Amino acid sequence: MKFTEEHEWLRSEDDVVVIGITEHATTQLGDLVFVELPEVGTTVTKDDEIVVIESVKAASDILAPIDGEIVEVNEALTDNPAMVNEDPLGDGWFVKIAPSDPTQIEGYMTEAAYQAFIA
Amino acid sequence: MSDPLHTPLYDLHLELGARMVPFAGYALPVQFPMGVMKEHSHTREKAGLFDVSHMGQVIVRGTDYAAAATALERLIPVDVLGLGPDRQRYGFLTDDAGGVLDDLMLSNRGDHVFVVVNGACKAADIAHMTAAMPDVTVTEITDRALLALQGPRAEAVLAALNPDSAAMRFMDVRSLDLAGAACWVSRSGYTGEDGFEISVPADQAVDLARALLAHADVEPIGLGARDSLRLEAGLCLYGHDMDRGTTPVEAALSWAIQKVRRSGGARAGGFPGADTILSQIQTGTDRVRVGLLPTGRAPMREGVELFATEEDTAPIGTITSGGFGPTVGAPIAMGYVAKQYANIGTTIYGALRGKRLPVEVAKIPFTPAKFKR
Numbered sequence A: 001m002k003f004t005e006e007h008e009w010l011r012s013e014d015d016v017v018v019i020g021i022t023e024h025a026t027t028q029l030g031d032l033v034f035v036e037l038p039e040v041g042t043t044v045t046k047d048d049e050i051v052v053i054e055s056v057k058a059a060s061d062i063l064a065p066i067d068g069e070i071v072e073v074n075e076a077l078t079d080n081p082a083m084v085n086e087d088p089l090g091d092g093w094f095v096k097i098a099p100s101d102p103t104q105i106e107g108y109m110t111e112a113a114y115q116a117f118i119a
Numbered sequence B: 001m002s003d004p005l006h007t008p009l010y011d012l013h014l015e016l017g018a019r020m021v022p023f024a025g026y027a028l029p030v031q032f033p034m035g036v037m038k039e040h041s042h043t044r045e046k047a048g049l050f051d052v053s054h055m056g057q058v059i060v061r062g063t064d065y066a067a068a069a070t071a072l073e074r075l076i077p078v079d080v081l082g083l084g085p086d087r088q089r090y091g092f093l094t095d096d097a098g099g100v101l102d103d104l105m106l107s108n109r110g111d112h113v114f115v116v117v118n119g120a121c122k123a124a125d126i127a128h129m130t131a132a133m134p135d136v137t138v139t140e141i142t143d144r145a146l147l148a149l150q151g152p153r154a155e156a157v158l159a160a161l162n163p164d165s166a167a168m169r170f171m172d173v174r175s176l177d178l179a180g181a182a183c184w185v186s187r188s189g190y191t192g193e194d195g196f197e198i199s200v201p202a203d204q205a206v207d208l209a210r211a212l213l214a215h216a217d218v219e220p221i222g223l224g225a226r227d228s229l230r231l232e233a234g235l236c237l238y239g240h241d242m243d244r245g246t247t248p249v250e251a252a253l254s255w256a257i258q259k260v261r262r263s264g265g266a267r268a269g270g271f272p273g274a275d276t277i278l279s280q281i282q283t284g285t286d287r288v289r290v291g292l293l294p295t296g297r298a299p300m301r302e303g304v305e306l307f308a309t310e311e312d313t314a315p316i317g318t319i320t321s322g323g324f325g326p327t328v329g330a331p332i333a334m335g336y337v338a339k340q341y342a343n344i345g346t347t348i349y350g351a352l353r354g355k356r357l358p359v360e361v362a363k364i365p366f367t368p369a370k371f372k373r
Helices: A021-028 A082-086 A111-119 B010-015 B036-045 B066-070 B120-132 B154-163 B163-167 B202-213 B225-233 B274-283
Strands: A008-013 A016-021 A031-038 A049-055 A059-063 A070-071 A094-100 B019-023 B024-031 B047-051 B055-061 B088-094 B100-108 B113-118 B136-142 B144-151 B173-178 B181-186 B195-201 B219-220 B287-294 B306-307 B317-325 B329-340 B347-352 B355-364
Touching: A008 B136, A016 A021, A016 A070, A021 B287, A031 A082, A031 B317, B010 B019, B010 B024, B010 B202, B036 B047, B036 B225, B047 B202, B047 B274, B055 B066, B055 B120, B066 B100, B066 B113, B088 B120, B100 B120, B100 B181, B113 B120, B120 B136, B144 B154, B154 B163, B154 B195, B154 B202, B163 B173, B181 B202, B195 B202, B202 B219, B225 B317, B225 B329, B329 B355
Parallel strands: B047 B219
Antiparallel strands: A008 A016, A016 A094, A031 A049, A049 A059, A070 A094, B019 B024, B047 B144, B055 B113, B055 B136, B088 B100, B100 B113, B144 B195, B173 B181, B181 B195, B287 B329, B287 B355, B306 B317, B306 B347, B317 B329, B347 B355
């Protein structure tokens, strides 16, 4: 699993990369009340806004950490945004991207580096 | 900015795991470990304890109650003189243009008026009152904290500390001994729930807070849930839902201006901006504050512009407070719209992230008031 400075996590599963936000991010954001997901099939470039999330406090954008195509989105979050708070690394994932360049993910932090980053 | 001030409960907030934020010049808890959503629901279902010690507590004293009340009526368009002993009422300070300088609570405490004003406005309010009322004394009370206990279990919780509290009705005020402290208690609040606001000597505030929190039904509640609770209750937040740029009539607060202060009343006018405000009560205003329900799931927050159609380029209003209503289970908002769009059920559109999303003008409060009248 890899981590970005924007508090996203990336996990390779077969040919796709699953993307979510860290527990640290959910703690900072507070309870999520709204998630807007992209359409499956969208081609994205690193740093494109792919997901809008809103907590009780404010709206935030989730940026694409890698280039690729959105191949699946976690529709369950639309009706139950709180799932992100409850299980940020598991059922609270946002999207799956088929990466254009499978090595792009290697540029991100390891879990140890991320823990040091947020410490 | 100077460092935020601490309320008497500051250390207790840290001990309870609060996340602190600067607010109105004070460090205050925005949320506790329970989180905003659960704090909100807990207050609606049981009881929440709020630290509102940042608010200004002011005593206005003249030769008697009538003298203090008469002086205040020169600044406030409500019936202060006719307020009965041990009763409280809502009001606001206005300026010469009819704008709202602050909103406040007024209590008849027998021989004086006790006034509670917003924390962010208190210095200006006190300077204004002092300058404009040389015939009375205006004294800020700086040695007392202010707590609010809100929710359906508040009555039982407070009655366990002093059974006399249960006899109070909505907007009654009383001096009560609570956990050994000489408190000034009103049956009021800012959540739409039954509850109490308690002025307590600063050096006894922590003991009282601990005594209240010791009850299984009471949890500490932060500013986050305070905001969502008041928004569901349709209550204005000064500086957002009204300010010097809005009159009380535009803010849909005419109900707080009693007949005796209106045109034809025994003490009509005589407050700043009376000409504007009293004529607006007769003729209405071009825009008015309304409740708004975004029909989708996306919250619409302060600053979102409102339009009559999906295509129009000229806005017909703006959202002044908005977010997610945990009890409503949907986004809720308040804002100002041109009067022709103010009827309940009218569909208008909010501009959000480049899209026009439908919003329905709705009645407020969004959740029914549970006051013990």
